Amino acid sequence: MPGLDYTSYVANVAEMAVVSVDDASFQAIIPMMLNYAELRIYRDLDLMNTSTAITGLDYVLQPQNRKLSFPMTLPNGKGSIVVSEQINLILPAGQSDPDSGTAYRQPLLPTTKEFLDAVYGSSLAANTGVPKYYAPFNENLFFVGPAPDDTYYVEVVATFRPNTLSESNSTTFLSEYFPDLLVMASMIYISAYQRNFGRQSDDPQMAQSYESQYQSLLKGATVEEARKKYEAAAWSSQGPAVVAQPTRG
Numbered sequence: 001m002p003g004l005d006y007t008s009y010v011a012n013v014a015e016m017a018v019v020s021v022d023d024a025s026f027q028a029i030i031p032m033m034l035n036y037a038e039l040r041i042y043r044d045l046d047l048m049n050t051s052t053a054i055t056g057l058d059y060v061l062q063p064q065n066r067k068l069s070f071p072m073t074l075p076n077g078k079g080s081i082v083v084s085e086q087i088n089l090i091l092p093a094g095q096s097d098p099d100s101g102t103a104y105r106q107p108l109l110p111t112t113k114e115f116l117d118a119v120y121g122s123s124l125a126a127n128t129g130v131p132k133y134y135a136p137f138n139e140n141l142f143f144v145g146p147a148p149d150d151t152y153y154v155e156v157v158a159t160f161r162p163n164t165l166s167e168s169n170s171t172t173f174l175s176e177y178f179p180d181l182l183v184m185a186s187m188i189y190i191s192a193y194q195r196n197f198g199r200q201s202d203d204p205q206m207a208q209s210y211e212s213q214y215q216s217l218l219k220g221a222t223v224e225e226a227r228k229k230y231e232a233a234a235w236s237s238q239g240p241a242v243v244a245q246p247t248r249g
Helices: 006-016 024-044 113-119 173-177 179-195 206-228
Strands: 051-054 067-069 079-091 104-107 133-138 141-145 152-162
Touching: 006 024, 006 179, 024 173, 024 179, 113 133, 113 141, 173 179, 179 206
Parallel strands: none
Antiparallel strands: 051 152, 067 141, 079 104, 079 152, 133 141
């Protein structure tokens, strides 16, 4: 499968931008260019590759404390959590590994902080129990209800943001599987850097042309990701049928 590592990515973008790879100004904007390109793709595509389930000693509820807080950096150091999609209570109390053979998962139900405050607003021992609900307060702080009556570990199912492509991180999922999107998004950024998006002088259509090409590539990538998650035509793994009558969708 054709893909790019950091060196070939830089070479490709430099060639398209008609600039020397060793140009100091070009080298200076590479981190910002990658940041723009990668963040845009990750936000446009809800990639299955950026889903994970995390457990560990840091993911714990303490007795009579309704607050659940955990690190945003993945335990393996390969990225940071951006969306906490699901929280599973690991039962029985004190078990930290849901796959140990003696434990199991019990999903907490998402609700609002107002509901928790009204129904489970007290953390007194008499009002504690096995948590059933949770509500987000900020990126890594959640409230649960009722407040735990024991020590409970949790499993966090989340979308994470992988570490960016760099000399020390020479390949990423995007550079290997979506190299065309990565380069095209980078060219949108570098076009703005070289020409500005709206100037009437120079080449005002340059950035818009790369934007159009990026949108074309994005359509195909979006369908492919939907197929992986069985969210394509008729909630299947099949792509849209162009010639089938009637269509599956």
